[in-house]
Amino acid sequence: MSAESVFSLRNRWFITAVGITAGLFLLTAVVGLIVLPYAQRDVTFTSIWDAICSAAGVPQVRSSAAPVQPDFKVSTVVVTASMLGQPSQESIGRGATLAQQCAICHGPVGVSRADSPNLAGQYASAIYKQLKDFTSGARVNAIMTPFAVSLSEQDMVDLSAYYAYLPRLPAYHPEQGKPAPRIVVNGAPMRNIAACGSCHGALDNKAGSPWLEGQSAAYIRTQLQAFASGARRNDISQQMRNIARQMTPEEIDEVAQYYASQPPQSRRASSE
Amino acid sequence: MTSSPHIHDDGAAVAARAERRWATLSIVIIVVIAGVAAFAGIHQATMPQVRVETADPTTLHIGGEFVETNLGSAAEPDGTVTVRAIGQRYSFTPQCILVPTDTPITLRATSSDVVHGLLIQGTNVNTMLVPGYVSVLTARFEKPGEHLMPCQEFCSIGHEGMWARVKVIDKAAFMNMTSNRRRLDCVE
Numbered sequence: 001m002s003a004e005s006v007f008s009l010r011n012r013w014f015i016t017a018v019g020i021t022a023g024l025f026l027l028t029a030v031v032g033l034i035v036l037p038y039a040q041r042d043v044t045f046t047s048i049w050d051a052i053c054s055a056a057g058v059p060q061v062r063s064s065a066a067p068v069q070p071d072f073k074v075s076t077v078v079v080t081a082s083m084l085g086q087p088s089q090e091s092i093g094r095g096a097t098l099a100q101q102c103a104i105c106h107g108p109v110g111v112s113r114a115d116s117p118n119l120a121g122q123y124a125s126a127i128y129k130q131l132k133d134f135t136s137g138a139r140v141n142a143i144m145t146p147f148a149v150s151l152s153e154q155d156m157v158d159l160s161a162y163y164a165y166l167p168r169l170p171a172y173h174p175e176q177g178k179p180a181p182r183i184v185v186n187g188a189p190m191r192n193i194a195a196c197g198s199c200h201g202a203l204d205n206k207a208g209s210p211w212l213e214g215q216s217a218a219y220i221r222t223q224l225q226a227f228a229s230g231a232r233r234n235d236i237s238q239q240m241r242n243i244a245r246q247m248t249p250e251e252i253d254e255v256a257q258y259y260a261s262q263p264p265q266s267r268r269a270s271s272e
Numbered sequence: 273m274t275s276s277p278h279i280h281d282d283g284a285a286v287a288a289r290a291e292r293r294w295a296t297l298s299i300v301i302i303v304v305i306a307g308v309a310a311f312a313g314i315h316q317a318t319m320p321q322v323r324v325e326t327a328d329p330t331t332l333h334i335g336g337e338f339v340e341t342n343l344g345s346a347a348e349p350d351g352t353v354t355v356r357a358i359g360q361r362y363s364f365t366p367q368c369i370l371v372p373t374d375t376p377i378t379l380r381a382t383s384s385d386v387v388h389g390l391l392i393q394g395t396n397v398n399t400m401l402v403p404g405y406v407s408v409l410t411a412r413f414e415k416p417g418e419h420l421m422p423c424q425e426f427c428s429i430g431h432e433g434m435w436a437r438v439k440v441i442d443k444a445a446f447m448n449m450t451s452n453r454r455r456l457d458c459v460e
Binding site: 067075 | 313314322323324325326330331332333334335336337338339340341342343358360361362363364365366367376378384385410428429430431432433434435436454455459460
């Protein structure tokens with residue numbers, strides 16, 4: 001058999017092989033794109049093209065009913081793991097100047113002498129998110145709200161960069177003989193509580209979650225209670241309310257006490 | 273055959289017969305397996321999701337279908353119930369999903385961060401929640417009761433603490449509750 005005659009319509013083998021291949025292709029296309037989609041229950045297609053596009057995986061955005069809109073301000077911050085990653089020296093410097101107005105409560109180097117949060121070494125994304133939520137009204141505080149509303153977007157980025165740049169208080173737990181509270185180490189898997197450290201830094205950091213070591217006990221307790229009661233609702237999609245609601249008042253106390261332990265030098269600083 | 277004292281001179285014919293039998297057998301096996309897969313696919317609902325739907329995982333909380341006040345169970349005009357939920361590190365919202373008995377349920381869920389899994393124990397509801405995509409499943413609960421809904425896809429270090437509950441209640445009681453609330457859940 002010469003080379004020319006292989007791809008010829010006179011070659012019976014050629015016709016048969018191409019015919020079988022094309023037939024198989026058609027059959028699988030009809031079965032996969034039309035027959036199987038229509039074989040599924042609970043689905044109605046507007047047309048045969050709808051069925052074919054669905055089976056082929058063309059993405060669709062559809063949401064039937066009108067969503068129930070929140071009657072309160074939800075956080076509008078878009079939190080991603082890579083946000084505010086590499087601040088410039090200029091941004092940090094600008095943040096340092098802006099931070100002078102924060103020093104009265106949050107301390108000259110970001111370590112508070114009152115029960116306001118320590119901001120030194122805090123994750124930039126956590127500071128930025130809270131500032132933005134104060135500005136939008138998703139989180140309300142008599143002292144912070146007036147400060148935050150006057151901040152521009154760049155101010156918030158710079159402040160976050162500055163405080164994240166400062167050295168943080170080291171984790172310090174003087175009662176080493178006593179085991180750390182179970183709720184901190186293991187969470188309470190039976191009650192839908194993951195270990196605190198799986199978001200708050202000791203084990204892993206979920207973008208937007210703050211570093212808790214060395215924060216004031218009063219502050220941690222108040223915030224947990226506010227999350228549990230629903231008084232504070234700026235946590236994205238209830239991520240913290242889900243946890244705090246399941247915690248007992250004793251556990252809230254334990255957690256607050258545990259995280260509040262501070263190294264001696266900062267104790268001195270705050271008692272001066 | 274090997275014990276036979278004679279040497280057969282029709283060896284080629286024997287070999288051809290054996291080959292034909294084995295060929296037939298293997299084709300039958302392939303057809304049966306393909307048939308079982310096709311039957312299971314069509315009759316046991318082990319089908320991939322019909323439609324691909326997308327949702328931006330970073331803005332779920334700001335507005336649209338997965339805003340927190342729209343999560344939970346919604347009674348639809350056609351008598352079915354739509355349940356919307358999100359999975360995030362490390363909880364489902366809502367933490368307790370309320371559904372009625374004997375009602376077609378459409379479950380719509382997605383993830384706001386990493387891949388999570390949604391599995392309702394004691395049922396065949398089992399899917400992945402992939403950020404960026406909406407997972408849609410249909411289900412029907414026959415008996416009232418409570419099911420666990422653990423995350424079945426390792427999502428990071430707090431995975432073991434991530435689960436929710438599904439509470440199935442009597443249809444009439446459920447429909448009563450929908451008269452004063454548009455979205456239902458059983459979070460206490």
